[in-house]
Amino acid sequence: MAETPAKRGTRLSLRALFSGERYASLSSRQYRWLLGGTALSQIASWMEEVTRSWLVLQLTNSPFQLGLLAFIRGMSQLIVSPFAGVLIERFDRRQIAVITQIMPASDALIVGTLVATHAIAIWQMYPLVTIAGISGAINVPARQVLVYDVVGGERITNAIALNSVVSNISRIMAPAVGGVIISVVGISASYYAQAAFFVLATGATYALHPITHAEPVRMPYLQGIREGYRYSRDHPTIARLVILNAIPSLLIYPYVALIPIFAKDIVHVGSAGYGVLLTGVGIGSIPGGLIVAGMSESRYKGLVMALSTCLYMAMVVCFALSTMFLLSFAILIVAGVGWSMMATLNQTLLQIHVADEYRGRVISLYTMAAGVTPAGNLGLGALADGVGVQAAVAGFALTALSLATALGLASKQVREL
Secondary structure, eight states, rough: OOOOOOOOOOOOHHHTTOGGGGGGGGGHHHHHHHHHHHHHHHHHHHHHHHHHHHHHHHOOHHHHHHHHHHHHHHHHHHHHHHHHHHHHHHHHHHHHHHHHHHHHHHHHHHHHHHHHHHHOOOOHHHHHHHHHHHHHHHHHHHHHHHHHHHOOSSSSSHHHHHHHHHOOOOOOHHHHHHHHHHHHHHHHHHHHHHHHHHHHHHHHHHTOSOOOOOOOOSSSHHHHHHHHHHHHOOOOOHHHHHHHHHHHHHHHHGGGGGGGHHHIIIIIOHHHHHHHHHHHHHHHHHHHHHHHHOOTTTOOOOHHHHHHHHHHHHHHHHHHHHOHHHHHHHHHHHHHHHHHHHHHHHHHHHHHHOOOGHHHHHHHHHHGGGGGGHHHHHHHHHHHHHHHHHHHHHHHHHOOOOOOOIITTTOOHHHOO
């Protein structure tokens, strides 16, 4: 079993943000390889998000189509995720991560070529995003478990937080770069750049040599899935963390697919401004991640996670109501602080409390929560067609805020984690 939460409080001063303890995991060469691969993979993934949304907007100008593609991708993740947990406990996680990064690289090359040859059509995107969803459903939990394999239990809080910081630095860079490439060179060039980043990420992942190795799970897939679900259900702490992760996946994250509409029709900034808006959450996530990086010995992880969740969701409500570009951008920065602390602490608490022999399956079920995002995408896109994107996003976010307050902040069990 992994470590238990320690007893000391957390110092949140500006000086503490830059203390050496916040970068302890970087002393591991293997962790640096993992971090480099994560950064490259995240750059490619966020460029794909920007480029796909803008491409679909050009082809259809439909919020529903934006939501439908996100729905197809997410449903692929939802279906595959339970099997992914058993898969990454049966085979070499490093090799699984390599293979599932080659898949989206191939996807990007195909779409780039279709765009360059003027042969692209909206129906072609459906099978391609399905492949991307399948690869993501396996790659994400494999990389998350690799964090534990590389650093072990003592540094897991610090490692996950630094992983989040680097991912969100990539989130800052990638949308802006993607938006500029789309504006200056074209959509096909952005897809080719994504393929290159995925290939580089594959090389960095292949160089890994984890220090811990869990015993392979030798049982039928369906039995492994059932046991992982039963373990999560029977442990209240694990179950509540998974549910709290699912709420924003269903009701908050779908707004990202509609940001092109906000950029084009609400704040009137075009593709370059769209990329800038997407960097807002990433900018805010950096100080949020650095705060969490120093919380390895904090006894307030659960309380801080609950407060951060409410902050994030409240800021999304404010973003939905804003009609000014600079104000919207500032709101997203604040939202990024809350989002980073929420997501990092939620995953950290899960890794701390889960038994080693169930780690892959529970992490897979945890990331399976992202599979409910497509239902949110579809519902939010349909609602936006009827009442407008601002009212739709605000309504979804207010619902999420109410649920997260009731299940998180109002729960003594969560506050005391």
